Amino acid sequence: MFKSAVFNLEEASKDQVQEFLNSFDTVLTDCDGVLWIDNNAIAGSAEAMNYFRKLGKRIFYVTNNSTKIRSDFALKAQQLGFIADQEEILSTAYLVAHYLKGIGFKKKVYLIGSNGIGDELKAVGIRHIGIGPDNVKPDFKNMKPSDLDPEVGAVVVGYDEHVSYPKFMKAASYLASEECLFIATNTDERFPKSGSIVVPGTGTLVRAVETCSERKALVLGKPNDYVRKFLESSGLDPARTLMIGDRCNTDIEFGVRCGFQTLLVLSGVTSTKDLEKMRKEQKPPLPDVVLPKLGDLISLTS
Ligand SMILES: [Mg+2]
CATH class of the missing domain: 3.40.50.1000 (HAD superfamily/HAD-like)
Structure with a gap:
């Protein structure tokens, strides 16, 4: 040292x-x-x-960052002049997939996140739902248990630009079952942008789901x-x-x-x-x- x-x-x-x-x-x-x-x-x-x-x-x-798969990160690094191999990339999307695979998770993931996590899950054979817009409909509060997928056994929260009230409702409803795992990529407050506009980070979403589910996420990132x-x-x-x-x-x-x-x-x-x-x-x-x-x-x- x-x-x-x-x-x-x-x-x-x-x-x-x-x-x-x-x-x-x-x-x-x-x-x-x-x-x-x-x-x-x-x-x-x-x-x-x-x-x-x-x-x-x-x-x-x-x-x-949970928005890219490892090979995309490696490519970006290489294009910017860094020697990098995808095996050297420890991104939170990869860590989520590696963690779930490691515990022998066989069910489906409800994902508040993007293709970065989705593709890493797919690469280890884990099914997922939830990517993309889930828009607010006039009767959104009338969501029924039949709107939930009974195969879901984990909620994963990462960065999701399509985050919405229905997504929070689904995440919290899945998490009402004690057996449902709750995993988050990270709890960063903001993106590092200069200037007067604040870009909320993944922590914003994680805290929202923690609040409405009354549970604490297992956070795999720094x-x-x-x-x-x-x-x-x-x-x-x-x-x-x-x-x-x-x-x-x-x-x-x-x-x-x-x-x-x-x-x-x-x-x-x-x-x-x-x-x-x-x-x-x-x-x-x-x-x-x-x-x-x-x-x-x-x-x-x-
Ligand atoms: Mg940094």
């Missing part, structure tokens, strides 16, 4: 940077805000990730530690693992909960001002080290 007095890696000596690079074998990185923003790579991020790979580090891309459990079977050593993120309350919190080292980059959600405030108030979760952006690591090594 890198236990240097240096917080800002830019202030580290060459030896300290080397010590840092030698202190981990596995790199987990968030994507949006660390590697890219929307469809634009953040300058230097691909070089830094590919440098880790050259040093022999194992790499995993860990994203709460900051929950399901990914660590997932990787432990492949010999992950938490003390020699680095988590890179742009968001303290998901990425860094996740790293801290899992016992990983943490690197915060200030190219996404958490700003320099946010970090200063958190440090002043000693408000966890604080990262071990910080950089303005991931690509800055490259100039520190040469």
Whole structure:
């Protein structure tokens, strides 16, 4: 574990940077805000990730985004200059499918979500219903038990731009049965957009279903530690693992909960001002080290 007095890696000596690079074998990185923003790579991020790979580090891309299948994520990463294999993509859509398959789930999923989760479920042979619009009809409150599919054994909530009142009614009605599983991809409050328009994140939907079902979802995305459990079977050593993120309350919190080292980059959600405030108030979760952006690591090594 890198236990240097240096917080800002830019202030580290060459030896300290080397010590840092030698202190981990596995790199987990968030994507949006660390590697890219929307469809634009953040300058230097691909070089830094590919440098880790050259040093022999194992790499995993860990994203709460549930709208894409792994091969689409890998393709996006490759198009933006990152060396990436679909086996290295740990997206929440994949984690949901992997989890359900792992417990031998045989029933049907009622999905508040999109094709990303739907296709990952299909890939492991799990049937699902619910994708797409479920519009509000004038008599929507007269929904009957016969409108529900008796084969449904799990409700999964991810990002769904077609979310509607009938969907909430169905989800909560399925969840009225104690045997029905309740799984969520993540609880992010908002999408990382700048400007004055707020784009509500998946957490908005999860909390709504939790409220009307009076149940708590099993959340598989960050900051929950399901990914660590997932990787432990492949010999992950938490003390020699680095988590890179742009968001303290998901990425860094996740790293801290899992016992990983943490690197915060200030190219996404958490700003320099946010970090200063958190440090002043000693408000966890604080990262071990910080950089303005991931690509800055490259100039520190040469
Ligand atoms: Mg991010």
